[in-house]
Amino acid sequence: MSDSSARLDTLANSAERHLQELTEWLRIPSISSDSSRHEQVAEAADWLVKKFTSAGLKVELIPTEGHPMVLAETPEVKNAPVVLVYGHYDVQPVEPLDEWISPPFEPTVRDGNLYARGATDDKGQVLTHVHSVCDWLSSGQPLPLQIKFLIEGEEEVGSENLERMLPQMRDRLACDCVVISDSGQYSDGQPAITYGLRGIATYELRVDGPNQDLHSGSFGGAVMNPAIGLCHMLSSMVDQNGRIKIPGYYDNVRELAPNERDQWNQLPQDDQQFASAIGVDELFGEQGYTTDERRWARPTFDINGLTSGHQGEGVKTIVPATASAKISFRLVPDQDPNHLTEQLKEHLQAHAPPGIRWSITADHGAPGMLADTESRFMAAARNAIEKAFGVAPVLIREGGSIPIVTRFQDVLKCDCLLLGWGLSDDNAHSPNEKFRVQDFHRGIQASAVLWDEIGQLS
Helix, strand or coil: CCHHHHHHHHHHHCHHHHHHHHHHHHCCCCECCCHHHHHHHHHHHHHHHHHHHHCCCEEEEECCCCCCEEEEECCCCCCCCEEEEEEECCECCCCCHHHCCCCCCCCEEECCEEECCCCCCCHHHHHHHHHHHHHHHHCCCCCCCEEEEEEECCHHHCCHHHHHHHHHHCCCCCCCEEEECCCECCECCECEEEEEECEEEEEEEEEECCCCCEEHHHHECCECCHHHHHHHHHHCCECCCCCECCCCCCCCCCCCCHHHHHHHHCCCCCHHHHHHHHCCCCCCCCCCCCHHHHHHHCCEEEEEEEEECCCCCCCCCEECCEEEEEEEEEECCCCCHHHHHHHHHHHHHHHCCCCCEEEEEEEEEECCEECCCCCHHHHHHHHHHHHHHCCCCEEEEECCCCHHHHHHHHHHCCEEEEECCECCCCCCCCCCCEEEHHHHHHHHHHHHHHHHHHHCCC
16 A cells, blocks of 8 residues: 555544534634624634644744734755645635524534534635644655644634734745645636636725705705715716626636636536526626626626615605715726726716715735746646546636735745635525535645645656
8 A cells, every 4th residue: 555545544433523623613602893802713723733733743833913823844855846835724704694503603414514603714725724734744744845724713804914014934835836725726526726716806985965964855856966976976987787887807817718618518517507506597797708707707897885864763754865886897907996986986986976085995906916827736636536526627707805815826836736625505705604524624635635646857
């Protein structure tokens, strides 16, 4: 039996312990956005420090202006690649609580799935790599490469401290490749490697009118209603086919290569099934593109929230004094969020109705990213996933954004591997978040094989 096969057998025999340890970690309510949970977030970091320390890794808890980062590393291996595993131990809030079948911080296995907040995003996924490395070292066998871990506690609130501190940590984090498991498979039974992410730009648009709410009978028709003005401004940004009307918005949009479109068209996408799964009668989007192309590689505009006037029970006939909207754009590679801000301001100025005052506040932004699909690390990941899952992975992009990935590329000058073990119905950020137990174990095995595969690249 080869060393690799023996290692996989050992991991399989430790499956019960792996799940038990994940359950322990998931019980800690490490909600980074909740100031009342500060001690629990620190407790989740300490749990990880103890896990690494017990396996013999060199570990440091790095303080920030917010929640700490955990940095751990295995011994250096001469003339071998260095891999950085990135993940996060903080989790999203859990509301609405009444929609959870079992309490969010009481991990429960039902129908082969582990339900808990953080199960797939990201404690369960990042722990697959932690288990594979710690078990390897605990066996007494040396790793064929050096592995560093950077696991932060602020990903769910924007990673501001990591972004700010990353240039100072460049030498300590120096690596050939970053491995991130915070995404998913293409579908049930079809693993994937994500090689592209859309970027993001978020804003709050505020419209002000009269100095107070006014009686709509006495003043309606005599002043511009800020809520109506806001609606005019928002509707000016997108047409009935989903195409964005901001002048110059598409100037730097990188078109899909023909081979990418051909490859994606071979994926088993079913629009009717997709629509049914999310509870809509039919899909909608930019004409001339498939659903996957729209989700992964086309820019978008969305209204994330609207606020104005009376929101309570019953009717209150007023002209509200203010109205506001939270909006976001998903960007594709080569689009610059800072340039978009200037385009957006010019467009809104041209479409703001008279009689109101408006302001736009930028929240956060990040460009899109692409990884090299022909790199030696990509080839190693393909082999590892196929050996663990029994199915060759497909190459996909992801419509969401992980802003720190582009920063890793810029600062560390490294390759990136986005290897997701989750499924699209894992309910990340929603009630009843889950992680399929089988995929948790297969993720651990794929991780262990990956270290073998990359180690051979010495």
